[in-house]
Amino acid sequence: MSGHLLEVRDLKTHFFSDRGAIPAVDGVSFTLDKGQTIGIVGESGCGKTVMALSVMRLIAPPGKVVAGEILLDGVDLAQKSTAQMCDIRGADLAMIFQEPMTSLNPVHLVGRQVMEAIQLHQGLPREQARAKALEMFELVGIPEPVRRLTNYPHQLSGGLRQRVMIAMALSCRPKVLIADEPTTALDVTVQAQILNLLRDLQKTNEMAIMLITHDLGVVAEMADQVCVMYTGKVVEYGGVFPVFDNPLHPYTHGLYHSIPDIADEERRRLYAIKGVVPNLLHMPKGCSFAPRCEKARPVCLAQQPPLVEAEPGHWVRCWLYTGEVSAGE
Amino acid sequence: MSSDALVEVRDLAKQFPYQRGPFGRSKVFVRAVDGVSFDIRKGETLGLVGESGCGKSTVGRLLLRLLEPTRGEVRFEGKNIFDLPGEELRQLRQHMQIVFQDPYASLNPRLPVVDLIAEPLVTHQTLSRAEKERAVAGLMTRVGLRPAFMSRYPHQFSGGQRQRIGIARALSINPKLVICDEPVSALDVSMRSQVLNLLGDLQQEFALTYLFISHDLSVVKHISNRVVVMYLGKIVEVGETLEFFRHPAHPYTQSLLTVIPVADPHRRERQRRILEGDVPSPINPPSGCRFRTRCPYAEARCAAEEPVLRDLGGGHLVACHLE
Numbered sequence: 001m002s003g004h005l006l007e008v009r010d011l012k013t014h015f016f017s018d019r020g021a022i023p024a025v026d027g028v029s030f031t032l033d034k035g036q037t038i039g040i041v042g043e044s045g046c047g048k049t050v051m052a053l054s055v056m057r058l059i060a061p062p063g064k065v066v067a068g069e070i071l072l073d074g075v076d077l078a079q080k081s082t083a084q085m086c087d088i089r090g091a092d093l094a095m096i097f098q099e100p101m102t103s104l105n106p107v108h109l110v111g112r113q114v115m116e117a118i119q120l121h122q123g124l125p126r127e128q129a130r131a132k133a134l135e136m137f138e139l140v141g142i143p144e145p146v147r148r149l150t151n152y153p154h155q156l157s158g159g160l161r162q163r164v165m166i167a168m169a170l171s172c173r174p175k176v177l178i179a180d181e182p183t184t185a186l187d188v189t190v191q192a193q194i195l196n197l198l199r200d201l202q203k204t205n206e207m208a209i210m211l212i213t214h215d216l217g218v219v220a221e222m223a224d225q226v227c228v229m230y231t232g233k234v235v236e237y238g239g240v241f242p243v244f245d246n247p248l249h250p251y252t253h254g255l256y257h258s259i260p261d262i263a264d265e266e267r268r269r270l271y272a273i274k275g276v277v278p279n280l281l282h283m284p285k286g287c288s289f290a291p292r293c294e295k296a297r298p299v300c301l302a303q304q305p306p307l308v309e310a311e312p313g314h315w316v317r318c319w320l321y322t323g324e325v326s327a328g329e
Numbered sequence: 330m331s332s333d334a335l336v337e338v339r340d341l342a343k344q345f346p347y348q349r350g351p352f353g354r355s356k357v358f359v360r361a362v363d364g365v366s367f368d369i370r371k372g373e374t375l376g377l378v379g380e381s382g383c384g385k386s387t388v389g390r391l392l393l394r395l396l397e398p399t400r401g402e403v404r405f406e407g408k409n410i411f412d413l414p415g416e417e418l419r420q421l422r423q424h425m426q427i428v429f430q431d432p433y434a435s436l437n438p439r440l441p442v443v444d445l446i447a448e449p450l451v452t453h454q455t456l457s458r459a460e461k462e463r464a465v466a467g468l469m470t471r472v473g474l475r476p477a478f479m480s481r482y483p484h485q486f487s488g489g490q491r492q493r494i495g496i497a498r499a500l501s502i503n504p505k506l507v508i509c510d511e512p513v514s515a516l517d518v519s520m521r522s523q524v525l526n527l528l529g530d531l532q533q534e535f536a537l538t539y540l541f542i543s544h545d546l547s548v549v550k551h552i553s554n555r556v557v558v559m560y561l562g563k564i565v566e567v568g569e570t571l572e573f574f575r576h577p578a579h580p581y582t583q584s585l586l587t588v589i590p591v592a593d594p595h596r597r598e599r600q601r602r603i604l605e606g607d608v609p610s611p612i613n614p615p616s617g618c619r620f621r622t623r624c625p626y627a628e629a630r631c632a633a634e635e636p637v638l639r640d641l642g643g644g645h646l647v648a649c650h651l652e
Contacts, residue, residue: 043517044488143606157607187380189604192588197605214518217590221597238478240594259523260551262589265571267551269529270522278489 002081003209004031004071006055011068013047013054016061016293022051022280024063026232028251030225032176037209039223039240041216041255045277047232048212052178055210056095057085072176083247091121094169098181100161104153110161111137111149116170121172136167139198159190165196180212216259220244228252231280231288234307238314248316250293287319295320334368335506335538336392341365341401343387347612359611361387363562364401366638369506374532374539374555376570378546382608383559385542392540393425394418401652405506425452426499428510432491436483442494443479444471450501468497469637472527489520493527500531510542525552546589550574555644558582561619562611565640568645581620618650626651 013025025047030194032038054065057077069079072092080088089095097103105113114133118124126130130149137145153161162182169177176261179198183191202209210245219226219240226243228236228251236249246255250281257271275292278284284291290300299319308319342365344358362384370443379385390396390528392403394410402409405421412423418495429435436445446465452457462490467477471571472493483491492512507529513521521639529552543549551572556573558566558581566579577583584602591597604623609615618636621627630650638646 136488159607169636187608188546188585188588189380190607191590192603193605195590196601216518216589216592220592220594221590223594244592245596255518256592258518259592260525260547262547262574262591263585263593264551265574270526270551272522272526273519274523276489276520328367 002234005034005073006210007069007071008051008055009071011051011054013050013059013063013064013068014066015063015231017281019281023232023283024280025054028068028227028232028234030234030237032174032208032210032225034208034222035206036224037202037211037222038225038227039219040210040212040227040229041219041262042229043214043277045231045280048229048230049180050232051093051229052180052212054176058089063157064194087121090117090174091172092175093176093178094172094174094176095166095180096162096169096182098184100158100165100185101153102159103165104151108152109150110153110156110164111151113170114149114164117168118171132171133167136171138166139201140164140167140170141193142167157190158186158301159180159193162186162190162194162322163197166194166201170201170205170207174207176208176210178212181214182211183218184213184215189219198222202322216256230253231278231283233288234314234315235289235308235315235317242314246314247319248310248314249288249289249322250295252318256294287317333370335371336369336401337404337407338368338388338392339366339402339404340405341388341391341398342646343391343396344399352540357612360562360614361611362391363614364399365559365562365564367557367564367567369538369540371505371556372536372538373554374541374552376549376556377540377542377559378544378545378549378556379559380608382561382611384562384611385559386510388559389427389510389540389542390506392506393422393427395427419453423449424504424505425508426502426504427435427500427508428492428495428512429433431515432488432495433483433515435495436491438483441480441482442474442486445483445494446479446497448501449498450511453502464501465497466499468629471500471531472497473523488516489523492516492524494518496524496527496531500535503535503582504537506538506540508540508542511544512541513548514543514545521548528552546585559607561614563619564646564648565620566645566647567638569643572643572645576645578645579620579640579649580624580626580651591601599645 009029009037011028015024028051042048053059057072059065089318111133118129118132134145142148142163183194211221224241227234230251236252247256252281254273273292284303286303287305290296294308305317305319307315307317308322310316343362344360347357347359349355349357378387391398398537443465446468447461465479469476474493513524539554553570555569557564560581566582577586584604587601588603606623609622615622617633621631636648636650638644638648
């Protein structure tokens with residue numbers, strides 16, 4: 001069909017509260033190919049985690065996926081039954097989280113937890129599952145893997161716990177790995193180890209990675225494509241080089257210039273995006289970034305901008321770029 | 330040392346007792362800070378960097394005497410704060426304040442902002458209600474909050490705004506030294522730059538001295554005049570910011586600088602020196618140089634002999650045997 005490994009089309013996830021529906025994810029579309037990494041960037045509350053959980057079909061009430069398609073190898077996951085999703089999760093789609101301590105069961109041995117995933121999805125007997133778990137521990141670089149199989153999560157450091165999570169996630173060779181802030185809770189030296197591990201495993205497995213992070217540095221190091229989210233919407237989408245070399249959306253531009261550059265020797269004042277993210281219950285009528293935008297014009301406050309292709313493969317949701325495009329067409 | 334030092338830290342150490350074994354029968358010690366010496370100069374921002382568990386926050390708390398040291402001295406304007414009796418210590422604390430990392434945990438949720446900001450002020454001075462409100466309104470305006478919100482409670486503010494409340498509170502009694510313990514780590518990128526700019530402006534306006542504790546080297550580079558790097562309770566390197574980032578001398582620092590993610594995809598293929606393993610336990614740290622278990626250049630001498638800080642020139646100090 002489309003030929004993409006994962007294609008998300010116009011995904012909308014809303015949370016229903018007493019005060020109205022909150023559009024946490026509001027029409028997100030992107031594609032991800034085999035062996036590629038897409039970086040999903042945005043600040044707290046922009047909907048990046050809810051989007052990932054929606055793809056995994058892990059949204060529970062009061063949240064609901066209200067529209068959109070999630071095509072994995074051309075098959076729509078939104079149409080799958082709960083039982084079918086249980087087979088897909090872990091086998092084709094796997095996810096790792098920010099805080100490995102809260103995602104591992106504290107009262108079971110880590111080896112047992114990895115074996116459980118293998119037994120469940122591959123139907124292997126106990127001994128073979130154990131051998132496979134050991135192989136995974138070796139693959140993700142856990143020192144003394146035999147001993148570590150019989151450790152509890154609290155006996156491991158943060159970096160080792162994240163390696164266990166990665167071992168579990170990759171044990172069934174998923175086609176897509178969703179990594180939600182996988183290194184945010186870790187120190188820089190350990191972060192470097194984990195990112196390196198993901199890069200190496202991706203090369204050997206040809207797995208696709210959806211990397212969710214607030215850290216533009218991590219995206220620049222890892223991603224092929226970048227998708228910048230703000231208030232549940234994609235505001236900029238494109239290859240990592242065009243997006244970083246020439247950030248088009250005022251929000252992306254602002255984010256990029258508000259982080260101190262380690263290579264910068266003059267100490268210039270940091271750019272600061274004024275104001276705060278709007279409340280999703282009281283969204284501005286026009287562009288959701290307009291109240292904070294220095295380039296906002298009357299049209300920005302009145303009407304929501306469409307996502308337009310400002311240059312080939314580089315999309316932006318901003319009125320600044322609509323004129324040239326419509327004139328050119 | 331010199332007269333321009335506001336704070337002189339000498340051989341400061343803190344061990345925390347830790348019970349182990351059945352019924353906590355064997356007592357061991359976590360050597361969180363294990364003999365550090367440095368100065369904080371008047372008007373500078375000194376960046377204190379290191380990974381979790383290196384002892385940087387413990388140093389910050391010792392400097393305010395929120396913790397009692399196992400040994401060592403902290404001299405504030407020449408006076409050792411650990412020798413001062415209660416009332417004198419209270420007087421001295423007017424000159425030193427702290428801004429904490431987590432603006433959610435460090436503000437009392439039951440107090441309105443006016444009382445939160447005025448708390449240090451009320452502790453040290455007698456004020457009428459009108460005077461207090463006037464002072465708080467001035468502080469709120471200065472840190473970019475609307476004084477009209479002074480009767481609101483912390484949960485009605487965003488993370489960035491709460492950190493501004495924490496900063497206003499620290500500034501309320503005109504301190505000389507502000508210890509910033511990871512003040513922007515819990516904030517989103519767009520809030521982070523607002524708060525960093527605010528800290529810079531306030532420093533100029535009120536001639537503040539900062540000890541800026543952080544794990545983020547790019548933030549430290551941006552804000553500091555000098556940098557101190559800690560590893561497992563010890564200082565491994567000290568230097569002027571520019572010199573330090575141009576010519577990092579300690580293998581640990583060199584590695585850190587290559588692995589920080591850079592927001593430039595053109596530099597993703599650069600050589601990285603990724604350290605192996607984890608930081609060893611501070612209960613039983615390695616002999617000799619504490620970094621040797623992860624150091625690519627470690628030799629026999631590193632296990633036998635503990636390196637001391639030596640001057641490479643221009644106040645650039647490094648604790649490493651390698652030339």
